[in-house]
Amino acid sequence: MAIIAEDFEDAGYAFPITGTWARSTVTPRAGSWCFKSGTIDHGATTDATITVPAGATTMRFWYRVSSESGFDFFRVLVGASTVLETSGTVAWTQSAEINVVGASQVTFRYTKDSSQVAGEDAAYIDDLSFTAPDPIRRNTFNGGTHGAAITTANSGSSGNPFDSVVASPQYSNLRAAGPSGLSVVNPTAGVDTHLDWIGVAQSGDVFCARLYMYVVGYPAGVQRVFVLLGSGNVFVSAVWLFPAGQIAVFVDYSSTQAIITTQVVPLGQWIRVELRYTINAGGSGTVELWQYFDADSTVETEYLSSATLTWPGGKPSAAEFHLQRDAGGYWHLDNPAVAGFKLGPAPYVRRGGETDTAQPVTGRKVRLIGQALEADLARPVTRRKVRFVGQAAETDTAQPVRVLKARLLGQAAEADAAYEILPKSGTPVRPAAELDLAQPISGRKVRLLGQAIETDLAQLIATQKVRLLGQAIEIDRAEPIRGRSTVRPAAETDLARPITGRKVRLIGQAAETGTARPINAQKARLLSPAPELDLVQPVIQRKVRVVGPAAEVDIARPVRAAGLGQVAEVDLALPITGLQYQPRPMKACPPRIAWSAVSPRTRWSAGSPRM
Structure with a gap:
């Protein structure tokens, strides 16, 4: 099965879309763009109508709604049947897988009632995809042998066998987009060779083709690249490479030019060209062309669309891939395919040697298209928009987790290692539980975790201005304290400061x-x-x-050494100052000056x- 996907990152849709919805950059689910309902008045309706790819069986998409709950509705209709209806505020949600078997159209509709507005007043979709059978025809040329001529018989080893091979195109390993290193080239100048699929008419009006080209040199004259035939082998359209490096699409063989590219095909590299014809049974319709100079990209280098034209032969029923060569130049061909829907890149990776290792996928949406046929490697996915399909199972390898901003869950118990604490402001916290290893804590502003029990080591206390804490109970490890005030003494310690x-x-x-x-x-x-x-x-x-x-x-x-008074019951006496004496003449009278004890000064x- 193949997945036909549209991510709305460019205006070249994978299937026809009509109506009043449009691409928008308002809150896409992924990438830069999504698809938004049109702006309408009260009581009006805006639709996006999708043409279901031929053979599609199921559909899925992402949607978002911001509207008046219960009054303004987003609806999805398959044919005339409503398969989804919602209103109010709905974040991006992926729809269930919706059956579209037998339906030709799917309608995305936003309807407003007669009054009031709420939210963004809009509905959005993104990453719309259909599941369909594999392409009707495709070939990788990987089963051939370098230098051997390709035939209807041996072409089947590389995919769907060709119904006709004209002249003698050869397998070549000189230029290849496929995983085995093989492409196809015309070895003979002046000879028109081509590979044909017959009986490839589609059930609907859409016919799509894809081819990879490696242009070695521009041709001296105009040369055919691709031809479509209708009923009775009538020419419906032909695609030509001009000497100036432009690609042109003509109605019938060469009567009316429908479109011509402005971007010149580069030399010496693989490019991808995709065509989508939309032609009804009456022969009226259009053609679209995509050029991808990055051959495996999902973003085109150039997109062109024609006016509505009349195509002879009606709906296509046969496709021819041409490999003309002249004196001026030639090209290699790889990965041709036809189907009822736009195919996208070939679903495998270019081979860099025989290996079974898959290519890593980058982190943005990937569009998966079909299954890889007879290839050991998957095609590298470009970095734009990767869609992940399903969950990866049975893997034992976990993704590494970044170390920034980690939350600790629950409490650690049974810990024998205490946190390292530094003596600056700490706040006690509950004890650690069920943990054998403790986390180191930086040395500033640390919270203490509970009490340390059964330890015989005491903390050294700084010798200047120490504040003594109260009595330590059942703990021999004291916390260092800084400060000037004296607190109650510590008891039960044998170490003196x-x-x-x-x-x-x-x-x-x-x-x-x-x-x-x-x-x-x-x-x-x-x-x-x-x-x-x-x-x-x-x-x-x-x-x-x-x-x-x-x-x-x-x-x-x-x-x-002066006279002392008596000191009572003290062995330490204060010093006493002695009396000063001045001699005078002696008289016969009672002495006027006498010695006496005085109090110390x-x-x-x-x-x-x-x-």
Whole structure:
């Protein structure tokens, strides 16, 4: 079976379309174009009428609707029967496979009621395709032998055998578009040779032909490329190659020129030429021509259409593919075919050697046309519009996923590895569950995940301006803290912080330790004991005041060498300033000046430490 597809990317439709719908760039399903209903008033209707390709059995398409729900409708009719009806807002949706057997027309219709508008007030379709039997005739020349003459007998190894072969065209591997590296060429100048299919009349009014040409040199005179015959072998039309490199289509043999190309056929490369005749039983109709200088492309280099003309012989029934040659030039022929619908590129890939590897398909819509006949490779698909048909099954290879913006799903449990935390603002989060490996976290603004349990490693604390946290419960790993305020002491730890050797504040007696702390010989303030704590804070060494008497201390402060008063129950005395005496003459009278003890002029008092 073949798929006859229309993607609306160009104005050369794969089958005849009439009516008031038009191509549009408004939100196509894929590519750049789709097909949109015409603009109409209230109570009006706009139609697109499709001529069903001869022999087509089913149809599928994509559609989108934006209309007043329940009042303005998009409908699809096969003949006179409505097979689909919808309204309102409908996103791009692919239709079911619709049976079109026996139908000659399909109508896409948009109808409005008598008032009001909603949405875009339109209907859209895209990627319309029909399934039909394989082309009636086609041949790839792949079963021949280089240098051998092609005959009606051996041509059957490459496709549908020809019914007639005139003169002696030969298989050639010098130029080939087919996968086996073979084409056909006329080896003899001045001899007209051609390959014919007879009895190929179509059931409808459409007759299509396709051929690939490799022009080695322009002919010295006008040479035939293709001929159509009607009933009684009457000439219906002939296609000619001119010495200037133009292709022209004539009514009958050469009486009336219907169309002529403006794009000159390039030398030394494969091109594709497609023809579509639409001729009724009375002989009235048109011809269309497509040139593809990129032979396998779906976008034509040039498209031409004739006016309605009268074609002698009526509907075509035989096709001849010519290979003329003169002193000026000649061409190679490959992949000829005829059918009741436009055929498109030949359905295989050019051979680059004997291999069974299929060609990768690029990511935009592909139009599949028919089945590859006796070919090991599929034809490379051009990068414009790729249609994916069905789902790929039984494959174990997954597509790689990009690493950007990944979401973590669910919670990780049973994790033995904790997240690495840096000591800047962190917010606690629920514990990790069911995960053996933890994700590394960058070092700024990290959230803590639960509590770390059963670890014997303690975190080192910086030695400057440390804030002590409350008591750690069942955990030996403390979080480093920065800041100035002092918090409650940490308990149950055997590691004391090192204290620098300058200006130390004594904090009570150290319990359960045999090592005493050296005391600086200058002014020290004794504080109350620190309960159950072996970690002390370093004290800045400027201006230490002694507060109150020191009890049970054996170290006395140095005293100046002047007279001292008595110190009660203290081993540390404050220095006392001596009295000043001035000698005077002695008189016999009671002494006016006597020695007495006075209070010290300098006295230490308790105050807040300067930090």
